[in-house]
Structure formats: structure tokens, C-alpha cells
Amino acid sequence: MATADPLLRVDNLEVNFGAVRALKGVSLDVREGEVIALVGANGAGKSTTLRSISGLARAKSGTVTFAGTVINKRTAPQIVRLGIAHSPEGRRLFGGLSVAENLRLGACTRSDPDGVARDTEKMFVLFPILRERWKQLAGTLSGGEQQQLALARALMAAPRLLLLDEPSLGVAPLLVRHIFDALAELKRQGMTMLLVEQNIALALELADRAYVLRTGKVALSGIASELRVDDRVAQAYLGAAE
Amino acid sequence: MSQLEYIIQQIINAVSLGSLYALVAVGLSIVFGVLKLTNFAHGDVMMVGAFTTVLLIGIGMPFAPAMLCGILASAVAGFLIERIAYRPIRNAPDVTRLLTSLAVTYILENLGILLFTSSPRNFPLPDILNTSWQLSGGAITFTNINVLTVALTFVSLIGLGWFITRTTIGLGMRAAAEDMQAAQLVGLNVNKVIIIAFIVASAYAGLAGVLWAAQAGVVQPQMGFTPLLKAFVAAIIGGFGSISGALLGGYMLGALEIFIVAFMPDVVVPYRDAIVFALLIAFLLFRPGGLMQPNREIKL
Numbered sequence: 374m375a376t377a378d379p380l381l382r383v384d385n386l387e388v389n390f391g392a393v394r395a396l397k398g399v400s401l402d403v404r405e406g407e408v409i410a411l412v413g414a415n416g417a418g419k420s421t422t423l424r425s426i427s428g429l430a431r432a433k434s435g436t437v438t439f440a441g442t443v444i445n446k447r448t449a450p451q452i453v454r455l456g457i458a459h460s461p462e463g464r465r466l467f468g469g470l471s472v473a474e475n476l477r478l479g480a481c482t483r484s485d486p487d488g489v490a491r492d493t494e495k496m497f498v499l500f501p502i503l504r505e506r507w508k509q510l511a512g513t514l515s516g517g518e519q520q521q522l523a524l525a526r527a528l529m530a531a532p533r534l535l536l537l538d539e540p541s542l543g544v545a546p547l548l549v550r551h552i553f554d555a556l557a558e559l560k561r562q563g564m565t566m567l568l569v570e571q572n573i574a575l576a577l578e579l580a581d582r583a584y585v586l587r588t589g590k591v592a593l594s595g596i597a598s599e600l601r602v603d604d605r606v607a608q609a610y611l612g613a614a615e
Numbered sequence: 616m617s618q619l620e621y622i623i624q625q626i627i628n629a630v631s632l633g634s635l636y637a638l639v640a641v642g643l644s645i646v647f648g649v650l651k652l653t654n655f656a657h658g659d660v661m662m663v664g665a666f667t668t669v670l671l672i673g674i675g676m677p678f679a680p681a682m683l684c685g686i687l688a689s690a691v692a693g694f695l696i697e698r699i700a701y702r703p704i705r706n707a708p709d710v711t712r713l714l715t716s717l718a719v720t721y722i723l724e725n726l727g728i729l730l731f732t733s734s735p736r737n738f739p740l741p742d743i744l745n746t747s748w749q750l751s752g753g754a755i756t757f758t759n760i761n762v763l764t765v766a767l768t769f770v771s772l773i774g775l776g777w778f779i780t781r782t783t784i785g786l787g788m789r790a791a792a793e794d795m796q797a798a799q800l801v802g803l804n805v806n807k808v809i810i811i812a813f814i815v816a817s818a819y820a821g822l823a824g825v826l827w828a829a830q831a832g833v834v835q836p837q838m839g840f841t842p843l844l845k846a847f848v849a850a851i852i853g854g855f856g857s858i859s860g861a862l863l864g865g866y867m868l869g870a871l872e873i874f875i876v877a878f879m880p881d882v883v884v885p886y887r888d889a890i891v892f893a894l895l896i897a898f899l900l901f902r903p904g905g906l907m908q909p910n911r912e913i914k915l
């Protein structure tokens with residue numbers, strides 16, 4: 374497996390919103406079992422990158438290849454079935470549905486009830502609060518609880534690749550720690566993740582490698598532990614604020 | 616006749632009328648939930664069910680199977696409307712979709728007039744359903760069609776409750792109504808969710824159409840207009856797009872209409888509909904999300 378193809382390869386992706394060029398040729402790859410951080414200032418194109426991978430945004434050009442299949446013409450539900458789950462920015466839970474119902478919909482592409490039941494138990498271990506809130510409407514949970522539910526809902530699809538968009542957004546600091554502990558546990562279990570995060574320190578601590586986006590382009594990439602002490606990361610952020 | 620008996624009689628009337636309103640409003644709300652579209656053709660789908668039932672009874676079929684066929688005909692009509700008329704314009708601007716919905720209404724009504732003329736036809740209700748019950752020496756009366764209406768409403772709404780809380784596609788309907796993109800993101804087949812929502816809503820319209828016509832004693836091609844209007848009011852009172860809100864709104868509207876006539880001074884009674892629509896306007900102005908969704912903005 375030494376020369377195995379990456380699980381996900383994004384190649385020269387360009388995405389426009391009308392006149393806004395959100396992505397101007399982004400390339401990155403994620404290998405099986407890796408945690409990759411995607412960081413950068415607000416508006417750099419991080420969410421758009423994730424949305425083009427999961428089929429919510431359409432690329433003008435470039436390709437997304439997942440496990441050997443070109444997926445950027447597929448619909449979002451098809452992409453979930455291929456094995457990519459996306460926990461989106463702002464969580465996007467079904468607020469009028471209970472915790473149980475949200476998780477059940479997370480698993481709606483699966484046809485192995487036993488596996489779903491096992492994974493539900495796993496979610497209770499990872500996020501014990503979900504068991505307590507089981508019957509409660511998702512809209513009534515706190516920000517941190519909602520974020521845990523959003524992660525669990527994505528995990529219920531039993532994905533091969535997990536896309537995470539700002540799991541610390543709107544979460545109380547104490548719970549941020551808790552959520553990143555859970556992500557570290559997932560990493561230990563071998564889950565492949567592409568993580569978008571405003572909190573660079575946290576992201577680089579968890580990730581194996583990282584890409585720094587700046588106004589729709591990859592400004593910098595490398596080993597996470599090296600980027601942690603690299604001044605150019607901070608410069609990339611400052612540059613975007615010019 | 617004692618005061619108590621009079622009140623009980625009015626409550627019976629309110630529950631019976633409210634059931635009809637609730638049935639129509641629930642169907643309207645299901646479609647609004649997934650498409651964010653006021654389906655004006657909903658009333659005409661009721662008409663399809665009612666006419667089918669009347670025609671089948673006319674050729675000798677008993678009431679119950681004829682009604683089932685009527686419900687089925689409505690479901691098929693709903694399926695075709697979604698496929699032919701609404702799906703191609705799903706992402707079009709609201710005005711386009713609203714006009715399409717009106718166009719479907721006109722096409723169906725005129726088709727009805729061409730086939731059956733616009734004059735009302737008698738609804739051949741079997742004798743057993745016309746049988747009336749007299750309680751308290753005739754102070755309280757109701758007929759079996761009232762009983763059937765309330766019973767079928769309850770049973771079908773319990774069935775709907777089961778569907779939207781226990782089945783994946785039913786949960787998907789509620790999820791898609793809240794956030795279509797997030798529904799796709801968990802892998803729900805949105806086309807399937809929408810078409811099933813249409814079929815379910817149209818089956819409800821069929822049931823409501825048959826019961827409405829059976830109570831009125833007649834069918835005619837424009838019969839869907841009044842129920843649509845009432846259901847619209849009921850849905851807004853309850854909170855448009857919310858199924859439980861539609862249910863609540865339907866029964867509240869039924870009660871309001873009956874109680875205005877029963878308990879208000881005679882000078883007020885002729886203004887029943889005016890009062891109802893004043894209430895509608897008040898809701899639209901001050902509480903556009905209805906009773907169930909106090910914070911929501913309404914979008915027609």
C-alpha cells in the first residue's frame with residue numbers, strides 16, 4: 374500500500390458565484406487514515422471547497438476524485454452513498470426533529486440495521502450527552518450539544534471520509550475541548566477527516582497535514598507540526614485581511 | 616332544550632366541520648412544507664376524488680370501495696401534477712410557481728366542466744350514512760356521515776402521525792421541509808421525498824373531497840374552491856407548513872365558524888366570514904408564523 378492513491382484528490386478546482394471567484398484552482402489530497410486541516414481567513418474558500426466535494430456547490434472546472442471515482446458531477450445524496458459525510462458550517466440540524474430522528478436520518482442511506490444500532494451505541498460513547506437528550510428536539514439543544522449531534526449525524530452514514538466545517542463555531546470553550554477530544558478519538562480509530570477550522574492551533578494539533586487557503590488558492594501546505602511554528606501561516610491570514 | 620344540550624350540539628358540529636377543514640389543511644401544509652408552494656390545485660384534487668366516487672357509485676359500486684377508488688384517483692392526480700407541472704419549475708421564481716399552481720387549477724376545473732358540466736350533481740349517499748342519531752329526546756342530533764367524517768379524520772391523522780415519525784421517508788418529509796440542502800447532505804433522495812409528499816397530501820385531499828361532497832350532498836367541478844380557501848385560513852392560523860399547526864388551525868376555524876353562528880347575537884351572524892377573514896389578516900400582520908411557529912416569516 375506504500376504507493377496507494379489518495380482517498381480524495383481535489384485537482385485544480387474552480388468555483389464561481391456569479392462574478393465572485395470563490396476558488397481559483399484549489400488542489401489537495403487526503404490519504405486513507407489521515408486528518409487534514411484546511412485553514413485560512415474568513416472568505417478564503419474553505420467552506421466552498423468542502424461544499425464542492427460533497428456536491429452542494431458545482432465546480433466550473435477541475436475534478437474531485439474519491440476512491441478512484443470522479444465525483445464532481447454527482448449529486449449530494451449519491452456522494453453520501455459513495456462514502457463522504459459532510460458536517461456543514463452552521464450545523465444545519467433538523468431543529469424540529471428529535472436527536473434520535475436526526476441520527477436516524479444520518480443513517481438513511483444504509484440498509485444494515487444492526488450496523489446502525491452498533492454505530493448509535495458508538496455515538497453514545499463518543500458523545501454521552503446525546504443519550505440524555507435522545508427524545509429532545511435538536512433545536513432546543515445548546516450550541517455545543519448541537520455540534521456534537523451534527524458530528525454524530527454525519528458519522529451515522531458510516532463514511533470513509535468525514536468533512537467537518539468549523540466544529541468549534543458557536544461552541545462554549547469547555548465543550549470545544551470535548552469535541553476535539555472526540556475527534557482525536559475518531560482519528561485513533563482510523564477515521565479519515567478533512568477539517569475546516571478557524572482555530573488554527575486546535576486544527577494543527579489534531580491534523581497530520583494542513584493546507585492554508587488564501588483568497589481561493591492554496592497559499593501553503595505541509596506537515597501540521599511544522600506549520601504550527603511557521604510564520605508564513607499567520608502571514609497568509611494577515612494577507613487576506615489587507 | 617337545555618343550555619347544556621345546545622352547547623354539546625354545537626361542539627359536535629364544530630368537531631365535524633373542523634375535521635373537514637383539518638383534513639384539507641393538513642394536505643395543503645404537507646405540500647407547502649416540502650415545496651414552499653401554495654398548491655391551489657389541492658382543492659381540485661379533492662374534486663377528482665369526489666367525482667370518481669360519485670361516478671363509481673353511479674355504476675353500482677358500494678360506497679366504501681368507491682371512496683377508496685376516489686382517494687386513489689386523487690393520489691394519482693397529485694402524482695401527475697407534481698411530475699408534469701411542478702417538477703420542471705421547481706427552482707423557478709416564486710411567482711412562476713404560484714402562477715403554475717393557478718394554471719393547474721384552471722385546467723382541472725375546466726376539464727371537470729367539459730366532462731361533467733358545471734351544474735351540481737347529487738351525491739348518492741347510502742341510506743346508512745344518512746341515518747341520524749337523536750339523543751336527549753332529539754335535542755342533540757347527528758348523522759352517520761358526521762360520525763364517519765370524524766372517525767376517518769382521526770384514523771387517517773393517526774396514520775399520518777405514524778408515517779411522519781416512524782418511517783424514514785416520513786422523517787425525510789419533515790427534514791426536507793426544514794432544510795432541503797441538509798436533507799440532501801444526509802443522503803435523502805429529495806425527488807422521492809417530494810413525490811411521496813404529494814401522493815400522501817393528494818390522498819388526503821381525496822378523502823376530504825369525498826367527505827366534503829358527502830356532507831354537502833352534491834359534487835361539481837368548482838367544489839374545491841371553498842375548502843381550499845378555508846384550509847388556507849386554517850393553515851395560516853396554525854402555522855403554514857406545520858402539520859400539527861394545520862390540524863389545530865382546522866379545528867379552531869371549524870369551532871370559530873360554528874360558535875359565531877351559535878352563540879353570537881343575530882346581528883353578528885351574517886358577518887361570520889368577514890370575522891374569519893379579519894382574523895386571517897390579523898394573523899398575517901401580527902403573527903405570520905401562526906400559532907405553532909411564532910417566529911417564522913411567511914412566504915406564499
Ligand SMILES: Nc1ncnc2c1ncn2[C@@H]1O[C@H](COP(=O)(O)OP(=O)(O)O)[C@@H](O)[C@H]1O
Pocket residue numbers: 390393394395413414415416417418419420421422
Ligand atoms: N452562495 C454564495 N453566493 C455568493 N458568494 C458566495 C457564496 N458562498 C460563498 N461565497 C463567496 O465565496 C468566497 C468563499 O466563501 P467561503 O467558502 O464560505 O469561505 P470560508 O469558508 O473560507 O470563510 C467568499 O468571498 C464568499 O463571499
Ligand SMILES: [Mg+2]
Pocket residue numbers: 419420421462
Ligand atoms: Mg466557512
